[in-house]
Amino acid sequence: MKRIAVLTSGGDAPGMNAAINAVVNKADDLGIEVFGISRGYQGLINNEIYPLNTKKVQGICRKGGTVLETARSQEFRTKEGRKKAVEVLKSHKIEGLVVIGGNGSLNGAKVLSKMDSEIKVIGIPASIDNDISGSDFSIGFNTACDVVTKALDNIKDTALSFHTSNEARIFAVETMGRERGWISILAGIAGEADLVIVPEKRSSFAKVVNRIKEIIKAKNDCVILFSEGITNADNFVDQLEAKLGHRVRSTLLGFQQRGGVPTITDRILALRMGVKAVESLKAGESAKMIAIKGDSVKTELLENNDIGTGSYDYYLDMFKHKVMGL
Structure with a gap:
């Protein structure tokens, strides 16, 4: 694999920048060229792609939000929009794509991975809501x-x-x-x-x-x-x-x-996920999501990233006298 791209999509989450940093630096270690995509899937459709290198991402881990910017795209929900996105990736000879975002973004990654087998797609869960099944935690949750x-x-x-x-x-x-x-x-x-x-x-x-x-x-x-x-x-x-x-x-x-400065927990989580995403692309994996399971960083099928209920059992056992619902 010689060229990959990275985008952030949907709602921003503190720690997204650390994930971008990790993707670029790990790719550089492996001799892979990286391109950044501005404004998520809409930016991809609009061909808003530019080269990224280690110098451009230096110092971004401490920043909230995302330097790539993010957006939601109605056009990407259409077959024509997704076809255009694939064409843009192929025009830049992109072989792998890292998608950083929440449920909607990861569902988009899942769909995109089925469009063309030559383009490998890996998702990284980033959402303050921590509602992504398959991973114990998502980027941004700890900061929130x-x-x-x-x-x-x-x-x-x-x-x-x-x-x-x-x-x-x-x-x-x-x-x-x-x-x-x-x-x-x-x-x-x-x-x-x-x-x-x-x-x-x-x-x-x-x-x-x-x-x-x-x-x-x-x-x-x-x-x-x-x-x-x-x-x-x-x-x-x-x-x-x-x-x-x-x-x-x-x-x-x-x-x-x-918003705001991401905690050290979110920074380290994002860095670990970013590194694993590049390693997974290098290994030829696709249609997968990087997941935290206990202390381990693993890959899960993107098919399993639907909105999760979460498990509060451990906390409820300790503090159930404080928790009610409506």
């Missing part, structure tokens, strides 16, 4: 959890410090994660939230309200962490205020969770 945990630390400080005699202090913090509660679970545990509410579990709203009443009766303050994917997340705080008869101070962390 770190952002939420630090926010909880700050909120807990004021929640514990200021007390009134006639009103409980209740804080509700919303996390990202789509339909999965991984960020809420791990950040909630690490940040000592009083109650964590995720979409995977099911409880009645009345039970949630009663649990909050028990908490504020015991200590006059309550910090709640809830996932954006729970039922009626947009009106959750309003509903709580109506039922509790207390003001609920709301915090929406939003896109802070997707």
